[in-house]
Amino acid sequence: MGSFMAMSFKTMVACGCVAAIALATLACSPRRIPAVTIAGLMEDRVALDGVLMKCNRDPLKARGDSDCVNARIAIERLAAQVDPAVDAKRLEDFERRREQLRLSEERKRRQEQESKANVDAYHLPVIPVESTPLAKEAPPPTVSGTNP
Numbered sequence: 001m002g003s004f005m006a007m008s009f010k011t012m013v014a015c016g017c018v019a020a021i022a023l024a025t026l027a028c029s030p031r032r033i034p035a036v037t038i039a040g041l042m043e044d045r046v047a048l049d050g051v052l053m054k055c056n057r058d059p060l061k062a063r064g065d066s067d068c069v070n071a072r073i074a075i076e077r078l079a080a081q082v083d084p085a086v087d088a089k090r091l092e093d094f095e096r097r098r099e100q101l102r103l104s105e106e107r108k109r110r111q112e113q114e115s116k117a118n119v120d121a122y123h124l125p126v127i128p129v130e131s132t133p134l135a136k137e138a139p140p141p142t143v144s145g146t147n148p
Contacts, residue, residue, distance in 0.1 A: 035066040041074035
């Protein structure tokens with residue numbers, strides 16, 4: 001029959017060494033960083049920018065990467081969260097500033113036209129004019145001593 005110690009001491013030590021090496025290999029391997037969640041990316045804009053930069057650097061690899069997919073979804077959700085009241089106020093401010101700019105440009109143009117229309121005789125350039133000789137006229141009739 002057999003002995004209860006079917007394994008020798010050397011085989012037990014060898015199995016123990018193999019198990020220790022396997023555990024050391026698993027413990028030393030780099031840990032897999034979990035994918036960043038969409039909510040986490042929406043809250044942390046710096047992380048979102050970093051993930052997008054990584055994805056844009058290598059677009060072929062990034063198509064299947066879960067971080068890139070989550071970043072794109074986070075961007076879409078952030079874009080959809082634009083408050084209509086804030087957008088309307090921004091548009092109103094833009095229109096008001098545009099109207100102010102238009103009025104100031106119109107005022108400037110009107111002042112330029114008025115300055116061109118008003119001629120100041122004291123500041124006109126002097127243009128030399130050649131004088132023409134006067135034609136000799138007949139002397140005016142004089143009163144003579146004879147009476148008609």
